[in-house]
Amino acid sequence: MRLSRYFLPVLKENPAEAQIVSHRYMLRAGMIKQQAAGIYSWLPLGYRVLKRIEQIVHEEQVRAGHIPLLMPTLQPADLWRESGRYDDYGQEMLRIKDRQDREMLYGPTNEEMITDIFRAHVNSYKDLPMTLYHIQWKFRDEMRPRFGVMRGREFLMKDGYNFDVDKASALHAYNRHMVSYLRTYERMGLTAIPMRADSGPIGGDDTHEFLVLAATGESEVFFDSAVTELKLGQRDVDYDDRDAVAAVCKEFTTLYARTDETHDPALFDAIPEERRKVARGIEVGQIFYFGTKYSDSMGATVVTAEGTKVPVEMGSHGIGVSRLLGAIIEASHDDKGIIWPEGVTPFPVGIVNLKQGDAAADAACNGLYKALAAKGLEALYDDRDERAGAKFATMDLIGLPWRITVGPRGLANGVVEVTSRRTGESEEMSPAAAVDRIAQIYAAHR
RNA sequence: CGGAGCGUAGCGCAGUCUGGUAGCGCACCUGCUUCGGGAGCAGGGGGUCGGAGGUUCGAAUCCUCUCGCUCCGACCA
Numbered sequence: 001m002r003l004s005r006y007f008l009p010v011l012k013e014n015p016a017e018a019q020i021v022s023h024r025y026m027l028r029a030g031m032i033k034q035q036a037a038g039i040y041s042w043l044p045l046g047y048r049v050l051k052r053i054e055q056i057v058h059e060e061q062v063r064a065g066h067i068p069l070l071m072p073t074l075q076p077a078d079l080w081r082e083s084g085r086y087d088d089y090g091q092e093m094l095r096i097k098d099r100q101d102r103e104m105l106y107g108p109t110n111e112e113m114i115t116d117i118f119r120a121h122v123n124s125y126k127d128l129p130m131t132l133y134h135i136q137w138k139f140r141d142e143m144r145p146r147f148g149v150m151r152g153r154e155f156l157m158k159d160g161y162n163f164d165v166d167k168a169s170a171l172h173a174y175n176r177h178m179v180s181y182l183r184t185y186e187r188m189g190l191t192a193i194p195m196r197a198d199s200g201p202i203g204g205d206d207t208h209e210f211l212v213l214a215a216t217g218e219s220e221v222f223f224d225s226a227v228t229e230l231k232l233g234q235r236d237v238d239y240d241d242r243d244a245v246a247a248v249c250k251e252f253t254t255l256y257a258r259t260d261e262t263h264d265p266a267l268f269d270a271i272p273e274e275r276r277k278v279a280r281g282i283e284v285g286q287i288f289y290f291g292t293k294y295s296d297s298m299g300a301t302v303v304t305a306e307g308t309k310v311p312v313e314m315g316s317h318g319i320g321v322s323r324l325l326g327a328i329i330e331a332s333h334d335d336k337g338i339i340w341p342e343g344v345t346p347f348p349v350g351i352v353n354l355k356q357g358d359a360a361a362d363a364a365c366n367g368l369y370k371a372l373a374a375k376g377l378e379a380l381y382d383d384r385d386e387r388a389g390a391k392f393a394t395m396d397l398i399g400l401p402w403r404i405t406v407g408p409r410g411l412a413n414g415v416v417e418v419t420s421r422r423t424g425e426s427e428e429m430s431p432a433a434a435v436d437r438i439a440q441i442y443a444a445h446r
Numbered sequence: 447c448g449g450a451g452c453g454u455a456g457c458g459c460a461g462u463c464u465g466g467u468a469g470c471g472c473a474c475c476u477g478c479u480u481c482g483g484g485a486g487c488a489g490g491g492g493g494u495c496g497g498a499g500g501u502u503c504g505a506a507u508c509c510u511c512u513c514g515c516u517c518c519g520a521c522c523a
Contacts, residue, residue, distance in 0.1 A: 009456085011456090011457060011458095011472095011473090012457080012458090012472060012473075012484070013457055013458045013471095013472065013473095014457090014458080015457070015458080016452085016457090016458070016459090016516080017452095017515070017516055017517095018516095019516080019517070034515090036514085036515090037514085037515065037516090091447095092521085092522075108523095109523085138523075140522070140523080142521085142522070143447065143520085143521065143522090144447095144517095144518095144519090144520095144521085146516085146517080151522080151523090155523065156523095157523055158523095159523085209523095218522085283522085283523065284523075285523075286523065318523050319523075320523035321523085322523090323523060324523095352482095354481085354482055355481075355482090386481095386484090387480085387481055387482090387483085387484080387485065388481070388482045388483060388484095389481095389482080389483035389484050389485080390483085390484045390485090391482095391483085391484090392482085392483045392484080393483065393484045394484085396483090397484095405482080407482060409482075410482095417482095
């Protein structure tokens with residue numbers, strides 16, 4: 001993409017309403033525009049990151065054997081009357097009437113609807129296990145939306161639902177989700193710690209929240225600092241192997257890590273003092289096992305091998321997709337702007353032409369742009385007629401992790417500059433070597 | 447929902463107390479000079495001051511009502 005033809009409305013000054021760094025940078029980098037309290041338009045740059053995050057979530061869900069579908073944002077109230085949640089959910093649920101005066105609602109979550117789909121089509125244990133998920137906009141009419149996309153009223157969420165014949169299978173689905181979530185967050189450059197949590201209005205017995213540590217987090221968290229060292233890395237987990245999956249979960253949940261809701265001071269004090277940490281965290285996901293809560297009330301049953309009809313065992317599992325943008329920025333920025341992890345960056349690399357209109361510089365930039373494209377890497381080429389400082393400032397603000405700087409001075413020696421946004425370190429090399437370097441870096445993130 | 451505050455040009459703000467016909471910086475447009483970390487000079491365009499009603503010769507400014515947004519708190523992907 002050529003910047004001169006793109007729509008990237010960056011702001012030089014901080015918008016007054018933005019109090020936290022991710023919100024400020026998302027507005028300044030031209031990623032979002034607020035339309036009402038807690039409701040945002042996603043401008044091109046923000047939309048690209050949102051789609052990247054969505055893509056990673058999809059890939060990891062499919063890898064775990066989960067099946068994507070798409071349910072509507074609007075739901076009939078009757079479905080929620082069946083589970084009893086129409087009255088329980090309260091003011092957070094946006095209730096709407098259509099022209100026939102039928103009661104509708106903008107879905108805050110989809111347990112009822114997915115159960116309705118399941119019961120309509122599945123009757124046998126032979127069709128299980130099954131996990132269905134979608135990535136869809138939700139609406140929760142928060143009393144107090146804040147912090148940009150971190151606590152919006154409208155937000156994009158991945159929500160998945162597992163259906164299993166017995167509790168052991170359902171707990172395996174729970175574990176499978178935990179492992180797939182760990183992989184998902186790691187690919188986004190995040191350290192998200194699973195913490196034992198409280199179940200809230202969804203209801204259930206077992207539940208973990210995934211927290212990204214950040215000073216601006218809304219939850220107070222207590223943990224053994226050793227949990228932050230745990231990495232799933234490149235290990236190849238067989239999602240159908242119950243013991244292997246359970247072993248990973250055990251590894252990641254044995255050390256003490258809890259939110260204030262479930263904090264146990266006695267257990268916490270048993271941790272060696274130097275590893276005892278109290279911090280803030282942003283909740284970026286949550287998994288629940290809730291058994292037959294919905295299948296009982298809504299009549300979702302299967303026939304077992306023995307010929308008896310049993311309600312299916314269920315759980316639900318969510319990832320706050322739009323919130324993740326804020327969380328990633330909170331975890332990865334400096335005083336110049338955002339620093340995107342390679343996994344989620346809107347463009348893999350930026351090309352800065354220091355002297356637009358200079359024949360050699362223009363040709364070198366065009367050559368780099370094409371060579372990168374040939375390797376499947378879409379660069380953001382700043383071909384505006386701007387001064388170097390302005391171009392650098394824009395690149396730093398929007399946070400592309402790598403920058404290739406092209407100017408007449410370097411070209412006289414046959415070199416361009418490759419700069420890491422994270423470290424600020426630059427290295428001179430030939431244009432061809434620069435393309436190879438960038439391609440090599442991204443090979444690990446495909 | 448309790449408490450606090452703010453709505454004046456795309457963004458950041460002054461002007462409101464003490465009423466007199468709207469201003470600054472950035473951004474935008476034109477020209478010249480500049481050109482490796484948000485350039486300089488000159489010129490230019492853009493606002494029924496959130497909305498409605500009222501007081502007044504006259505309202506961004508005073509009064510009433512209303513809408514919107516932000517922050518702190520209790521609740522939540």
